[in-house]
Amino acid sequence: MALEIERKFLIHGMDWKNAATSCSFLRQGFVSIGSIGVVRVRLIDDQGVLTIKGPTRGAVRLEYEYEIPVEDAAEMLDELCIRPLIEKTRHCVPFGGLLWEVDVFVGENEGLCVAEVELEQEGQQIELPPWVGAEVTGDPRYYNSSLVRKPFSRWRSEKTDR
């Protein structure tokens, strides 16, 4: 078992970029998005990863992650995963003794940029970087599985329509 405990924030400006130590391109999709959890396939540069996530309870969820052959991951993304796929560049940014991940989305979620940090325990005290804004932990609109069903580009067009 692994328990995933993470917090998620919106981003202010680009100051995080100078502190970024690495970046990778993620192409990911969901084989299923259900009430029990999600099954995610990821291509991280040239690595394939299959992840089963349980239901979210606050900032905590059960998570099982396995490396799989890159050809399997690519084929599942092409043949099985729900459309649209999620595509984003992930930048690793060390801050306050923790490793923050800044995700810059492209494709149908272009314009969205969020920072995530993984914690060792719920309620753990953390120092917030100056470049993070509002916390969106637990806001279902920002789940990657929600960004498949309602990509960020459609949030804006709905606002314009009003």
Place this chain on the structure above:
Amino acid sequence: MALEIERKFLIHGMDWKNAATSCSFLRQGFVSIGSIGVVRVRLIDDQGVLTIKGPTRGAVRLEYEYEIPVEDAAEMLDELCIRPLIEKTRHCVPFGGLLWEVDVFVGENEGLCVAEVELEQEGQQIELPPWVGAEVTGDPRYYNSSLVRKPFSRWRSEKTDR
């Protein structure tokens, strides 16, 4: 990629049992059952297996299978999988140059017994053992995912109700 090509039959009597060369106990569940496919977790004796299956087209479907830690499989079965779980004893029965698998269900599917044989290609000629009855390949009632939603024990009670 793996393409799974298999045919499934009902069983007549117990003559298959004398020819069975091995048997194992399977406890399995589904993390998701969707229109795109299913995500299955299996405990086969003391081995854990995670399987992603695409949609069925005739006797063929995309299938990806990975061995996972037995503790993960047990926990996913306990915590994440849709109820009821499927429990069955699988007997391996060589016949006509092929390996037949005879599944004897217990629990909520007790009374159901089916034989499956995996083929190398669709349309492959096979010799049928004398102990198989009607073919049920492609009959969705006999999918293991259907046996979760509508276990065999409930088929009989519905017949009795009429």
